[in-house]
Amino acid sequence: PRHPLLRPPEPFDGADTLLLESTYGDRRHDxxxxxxxxxxxxxxxxxxxxxxxxxxxxxxxxxxxxHELTDLxxxxxxxxxxxxxxSPMAPAALDVYRKALELRRPQLLPSITAHGLGALxxxxxxxxxxxxxxxxxxxxxxxxxxxxxxxxxxxxxILHHLSAALPDPRNTVLIVGYAAVGTRARDLTxxxxxxxxxxxxxxxxxxxxxxxxxxxxADYPEILxxxxxxxxxxxxxxxxxxxxxxxxxxxRISERLRWTAVVPRPTEMxxxx
Numbered sequence: 160p161r162h163p164l165l166r167p168p169e170p171f172d173g174a175d176t177l178l179l180e181s182t183y184g185d186r187r188h189d190x191x192x193x194x195x196x197x198x199x200x201x202x203x204x205x206x207x208x209x210x211x212x213x214x215x216x217x218x219x220x221x222x223x224x225x226h227e228l229t230d231l232x233x234x235x236x237x238x239x240x241x242x243x244x245x246s247p248m249a250p251a252a253l254d255v256y257r258k259a260l261e262l263r264r265p266q267l268l269p270s271i272t273a274h275g276l277g278a279l280x281x282x283x284x285x286x287x288x289x290x291x292x293x294x295x296x297x298x299x300x301x302x303x304x305x306x307x308x309x310x311x312x313x314x315x316x317i318l319h320h321l322s323a324a325l326p327d328p329r330n331t332v333l334i335v336g337y338a339a340v341g342t343r344a345r346d347l348t349x350x351x352x353x354x355x356x357x358x359x360x361x362x363x364x365x366x367x368x369x370x371x372x373x374x375x376x377a378d379y380p381e382i383l384x385x386x387x388x389x390x391x392x393x394x395x396x397x398x399x400x401x402x403x404x405x406x407x408x409x410x411r412i413s414e415r416l417r418w419t420a421v422v423p424r425p426t427e428m429x430x431x432x
Contacts, residue, residue: 161190162375163226164256164271164278171385176431177392181400181422182337182376184408193372197227200331200368202236205302209329212365214317214344216310217248219375220336222256222279224306226271227373229281237281237304243296245287245316246308253279253286287316297323310336312343322356330365336374340401379408383415393432395420 161167204211215221221244231237244253256279263272271278287293293316296305305324307317321343324330338344343354348369353360377385395418397405405422412420423429 162268163223164268165266166268168385171389173389174392177395178398179382179386179395179408180376181397181405181408183371183374183378183404184382184397184400184411185404186371186378187380188372188374188378190372193370194227196368197333197335197370197373198231198236200333200366201231201304204329204331204366205238205240205304207329208302209327209331209365210302210324211304211331211333212317212320212324213304213306213333213335214310214312214321215306215308215335217246217308218252220310221246221249221306221308222253223373223375224335225253225279225281225284228304229278232281239282240302240304241283241285241299242281242304242306243285243287244306245293245296245320246306247288247316248308249306250286250288294319296320310344311338312347318356321354322361325354325361325363325365328364328366332365332367334367334369334371337371337376338369379411382408383411386412386416386418391416391418393419394429396429397422 201211213224215224225244228237228242257276259267260272260275260278287296296303297320305320307315307320309315309317312318312321321332324332332347334344334348338348343356346354347363347367352363354363395412397409397420400408402422409420409422412418
């Protein structure tokens with residue numbers, strides 16, 4: 160999909176065997192709607208004095224969200240609210256982007272290189288490095304934005320932020336990527352009224368906004384476009400997807416491209432040419 164920081168991937172030029180993700184093999188992203196819902200959710204939450212809590216993986220996803228927040232700040236949407244990034248790995252991931260910007264790496268979009276470090280550093284950004292700094296975030300007064308790992312809320316510092324934020328209807332939790340079955344993030348997107356965290360059930364009164372269109376995983380039109388100009392592999396194996404979207408993508412690849420596509424069974428073994 161269109162990455163807000165990086166150039167598009169190189170065209171696929173063929174392979175004997177292809178392993179292909181199928182996360183969103185059954186849907187099409189609506190980028191414009193997702194961006195407008197992202198802005199609306201943040202703006203309305205801040206106006207009522209709440210916390211915007213964004214579960215996000217430290218590598219790449221956090222940097223993408225910071226870029227989007229930087230854009231909102233430039234347009235006056237954020238009104239100088241504090242933004243905390245709370246993940247031990249996030250500062251190291253940010254350093255990778257900092258170095259890439261300083262070296263003007265060609266993988267970056269020209270528009271990002273032109274802004275330099277300002278592309279990822281919204282005003283009042285704070286990187287919480289210690290456990291004490293992490294705990295202080297939940298006791299802050301007034302509106303704020305918190306980005307914390309892990310992205311699917313399976314562990315990490317996001318859990319104590321969810322415990323603090325979910326009972327308060329002023330707050331909003333933004334799910335900004337794929338949420339797998341069995342994860343707390345998926346439970347939130349499906350409307351659960353309680354969430355089990357650290358052995359106890361927390362009431363969910365905060366607003367939950369699911370934004371799959373902001374995911375870095377490609378939708379099926381993007382996948383088919385990427386495949387379209389290449390010769391057919393001997394076999395295409397569809398992985399990294401739930402059974403239904405994987406099967407739908409298999410059918411689309413078979414019908415449109417006339418390729419041999421397979422959804423392998425868990426633990427299945429195959430011989431490669």
